[in-house]
Amino acid sequence: MENANVLIVFVSAILLFCIAFSRLITKAGIPVLVFFIFAGMIMGSEGAGGIYFDNASAASSIGNFALCYIIFAGGMATSWKSAREVLLPGALLSTAGVMITAILVGVAAHFLLGLTLMQGLLLGSVVSCTDAASVFSILRSNNMNLKAPLAPLLELESSSNDxxxxxxxxxxxxxxxxxxxxxxGYALMFVMQLAVGAGLGFAFGFAGALLINRIRLNSDGLYPVVAATIASFVFAAVQLMRGNGLLGVYIAAMVMGNVKLVHKTSLVRFFDGFSWLMQILVFVTLGLLVFPSQLRAVWLPALVMSAALMFLIRPAAVFITLSGFKYPLKAKLFVSWVGLRGASSIVFATYALTEGIQNADTIFNMVFFISLTSVIIQGSMLTPVASMLGQLDKEDKTLVSRSFTDYEEDIQGTLYELRVVRGSKAVGMAVSDMKFPESVRIMLIKRGESTIAPTGKTLIKEGDTLMVTTGKTEALLALKERLALV
Structure with missing residues (x-):
């Protein structure tokens, strides 16, 4: 029992250390989740923790469980209003772009690395998707104001191509x-999985929304539990009916997030936090599964494939897929650079291990190395590349964190203007420090000729006009008095 407590303290300390230093890491453009992979490696049998974990089947099951909720959270946060403007190019990047990437990686791996063509195609299929967690984390942590419609295009692609x-x-x-x-026969199965997954996803999505709206629970805290149960039910049911469970979960969640839903804001926020927990779980697990000593044998060929993927294959897939759309050259180049690989690719690589495919260990270790180098190199260079290509919109003050996932419930109440005058206690405060009552929601900030969509970090300045909505005037009056607003 004492050994178990020591292990829990050690693991918890490592994870808390990673979270505590997350701001420093994200400022460098590197997703904090990468730190959790290294945490898993430190805890592993070749690290300080000495935890021996070599069960690919268990890792695959944990990965599938986590991906179900990560994708469900992405679907819930997908605003149809924003997504429909980039639906066709986003859908093509998520399907045709994935296939083109898989084929090009497969051919390159066959000729450059000496893998069989099928092994190369397996490697290509595994690394063909971009990682939603990494893309979301970097775009939002850096508050990148990308030129329209890049932000919704990138987020739609990364959240729907798994x-x-x-x-x-x-x-x-x-x-x-x-x-x-x-x-x-396999090609027909591929199409059938798409059709069944999409059809059942829509059906379960509307049914799930109806259930949440009609059910009357004694505690509001049970609604996230119901939604989480719906997510696991949809994934398993679609798989049992020979459909694509991940596609079914994504579409069901997108439907639920875009219809009237009670407690929608709290549900989206719950799944945002829960998806972080799932991402940490899968990254630590995959870190434990890796034996660092085995990476020495694959680092050079993996580095070659990583470079080919970053500088040749991903750009080729993007330019071919978007050739029918009037995107500027620099916009296509930036989309090409935001091809970060991550947890999904590593989870898919465990399937080869569990099925006993020849050279599965080599493929898994290569995918692990490719994903790490992709996130570290491309992630850290994302802001400089966007600036160099002129894809940062310095005029539009709407942050990327609200360009796609601005999932507030329908405004119920009256819109008010509050002016920040000289002597107001709000001057110099961050929005998160103003302690808005739950019934009062800040929507916009007017600052001179600009309009700002605020985040918790937005600082209030003298002369600002706060646009707030509330249905409770007494709460608004108390706020005005407390902060000396007019």
Missing amino acids: PAAYMLTITIISLMKSDGGGFF
């Missing part, structure tokens, strides 16, 4: 395990 990569990976593994032939 299902295509998942299906490609499963299809290639099935082909490698078969005795030959049956290609058209």
Whole structure:
């Protein structure tokens, strides 16, 4: 029992250390989740923790469980109003772009690394999707005001391309395990999984929203539990019906997030936090599964493939996919650079381990190395590249964190203007420090000729006009008196 307590204290201390230093890491453009991979490696059998973990099947199950909720959170936070403007190019990047990437990586791995063509295609399928957690983390932590419509395009692509990569990976593994032939059968299965996943996702999404709206629970805290149960039910039910569970979960969540839903704001915030927990879980698990000593044998070929993916293959896939759209050259170059690989790719690589595919260990270690280098190199250079390509909008003050996931419930109440005058206690305060009552919501800040969509970090200045909405005038009067607003 004492050994277990020591282990819990050690693991908790490592995780708290990672979280505490998250701001320093994100300022460098590196997602904090990368730190949790290293935390898992430190805890592992070749690190200070000495925890031996070599169970690919368990890691795969944990990864699937986590991905279900990560993708559900992404779907809940997908604003149809913002997404529909980039729906077609985003959908093409999430499907055709994934396939083009998989094929090009497969061919390159075959000729450059000496893998068989099928092994190369398996590697390509696994790394064909971009990582939503990494993309969201970097864009929002750096408060990047990207020129329209780059932010919703990038977030739609990264949050919706896992299902295509998942299906490609499963299809290639099935082909490698078969005795030959049956290609058209697998192609039909691929299409059927898409159709069943999408159809059931829509159906379960509307049914789930109806259930949450109609059910009357004694505690508001039970509504997130109901929604979480719906997510796991949708994933399992769609899989049982031979559909794509990840696609079904994403579409169901997107439907639920875009219809009238009681406690929508609290649900979105719950799943945002819960998805962080799931991301930490999967990153630490994958870090434990990796043996650093084995990376020495693959670092050079993995570095070659990582460079090819960053500078040749991803740009080729983006330019081919977006060739029918009038995006400027520099915008396409920036989209090409935001091709960060991450947890999804590493989870998909565990499928090869569990199925006993030849060279599965090599493929897994290469995917792990490719994902790390992608997030560290591309992530840290994201802001400089956006600036160099002129993709930062210095005029538009609407932050990226509100360009796509501005999921506030319908405004119920009256819109008021509050002026910040000289002597007001609000001058110099961050929005989060103003302690707005729950019934009062700040919507916009007028500052001179500019309009700012505030975040918790936004500082209030003398002369600002705060646009707030509330249905309770007594709460508004108390706020005005406390902060000396007019």
